[in-house]
Amino acid sequence: xxxxxxxxxxxxxxxxxxxxxxxxxxxxxxxxxxxxxxxxxxxxxxxxxxxxxxxxxxxxxxxxxxxxxxxxxxxxxxxxxxxxxxxxxxxxxxxxxxxxxxxxxxxxxxxxxxxxxxxxxxxxxxxxxxxxxxxxxxxxxxxxxxxxxxxxxxxxxxxxxxxxxxxxxxxxxxxxxxxxxxxxxxxxxxxxxxxxxxxxxxxxxxxxxxxxxxxxxxxxxxxxxxxxxxxxxxxxxxxxxxxxxxxxxxxxxxxxxxxxxxxxxxxxxxxxxxxxxxxxxxxxxxxxxxxxxxxxxxxxxxxxxxxxxxxxxxxxxxxxxxxxxxxxxxxxxxxx
Numbered sequence: 001x002x003x004x005x006x007x008x009x010x011x012x013x014x015x016x017x018x019x020x021x022x023x024x025x026x027x028x029x030x031x032x033x034x035x036x037x038x039x040x041x042x043x044x045x046x047x048x049x050x051x052x053x054x055x056x057x058x059x060x061x062x063x064x065x066x067x068x069x070x071x072x073x074x075x076x077x078x079x080x081x082x083x084x085x086x087x088x089x090x091x092x093x094x095x096x097x098x099x100x101x102x103x104x105x106x107x108x109x110x111x112x113x114x115x116x117x118x119x120x121x122x123x124x125x126x127x128x129x130x131x132x133x134x135x136x137x138x139x140x141x142x143x144x145x146x147x148x149x150x151x152x153x154x155x156x157x158x159x160x161x162x163x164x165x166x167x168x169x170x171x172x173x174x175x176x177x178x179x180x181x182x183x184x185x186x187x188x189x190x191x192x193x194x195x196x197x198x199x200x201x202x203x204x205x206x207x208x209x210x211x212x213x214x215x216x217x218x219x220x221x222x223x224x225x226x227x228x229x230x231x232x233x234x235x236x237x238x239x240x241x242x243x244x245x246x247x248x249x250x251x252x253x254x255x256x257x258x259x260x261x262x263x264x265x266x267x268x269x270x271x272x273x274x275x276x277x278x279x280x281x282x283x284x285x286x287x288x289x290x291x292x293x294x295x296x297x298x299x300x301x302x303x304x305x306x307x308x309x310x311x312x313x314x315x316x317x318x319x320x321x322x323x324x325x326x327x328x329x330x331x332x333x334x335x336x
Contacts, residue, residue, distance in 0.1 A: 036300025152236025
């Protein structure tokens with residue numbers, strides 16, 4: 001009789017927990033509030049999913065840090081990335097999306113509903129998740145670079161407040177971000193040298209032409225930065241360069257070093273739960289945004305940085321939301 005009593009109490013207890021969680025389960029949680037996440041929020045909200053969008057407390061979306069976007073369809077004038085992102089979010093708000101600022105500390109995809117824990121000790125559960133947590137800037141990780149970050153060494157999208165007036169600047173990188181950065185500061189800096197380890201740029205012809213037209217921008221191809229000086233003075237005084245072909249080295253004086261060598265995906269939380277590429281990008285299935293776990297979708301630069309454009313990230317966010325809607329609809333069909 002006592003055993004039956006205890007079993008009954010335990011059953012009631014677990015049933016109450018399950019009932020409480022069911023009431024708090026979100027239909028769709030979107031991790032990341034950049035171009036992909038905000039676009040997914042628009043389409044998810046239009047489908048009456050009332051998505052919960054998690055914006056990281058400490059990490060601002062890369063899109064928000066772009067100085068000027070001049071190739072977004074339908075936007076005729078150059079627009080600041082932050083302003084365009086605000087427009088995305090206003091549109092998502094209009095349809096019923098909810099944005100919160102939290103730092104995600106863990107995600108459990110092993111059972112459903114999925115569990116998401118925050119640094120604030122809060123927890124949310126979700127029937128479906130879109131991962132749009134994007135990327136973070138890659139550094140060279142030269143010992144001197146690490147020591148001089150914020151003391152003359154800056155990352156391409158984190159240097160809006162840096163004063164370049166009359167300064168000599170070295171930009172490390174050969175892609176779109178490096179060229180955009182050089183163009184953006186050309187009217188302020190005295191001289192800009194782009195250090196490109198390759199023999200050509202990996203950027204649009206438009207931006208290449210703008211760079212070539214600037215009289216105070218020069219380019220060194222097939223060149224690598226071996227060291228940044230001077231840690232002993234606690235400030236940047238120059239860089240030590242090496243030509244990849246001749247192996248010759250030279251010292252180039254400079255006041256500021258901008259690192260613009262690409263990005264790495266913010267996928268650490270999913271390392272042992274989702275299929276990832278060797279570079280850490282989340283693998284998506286076929287022509288849609290589904291990951292290796294049913295009900296979990298991924299969008300934006302966290303899946304691929306081949307294109308690295310706001311419009312591409314926004315499009316993939318829309319795809320992920322549509323895929324999530326179809327997934328949730330399929331669950332309803334299975335319940336019938």
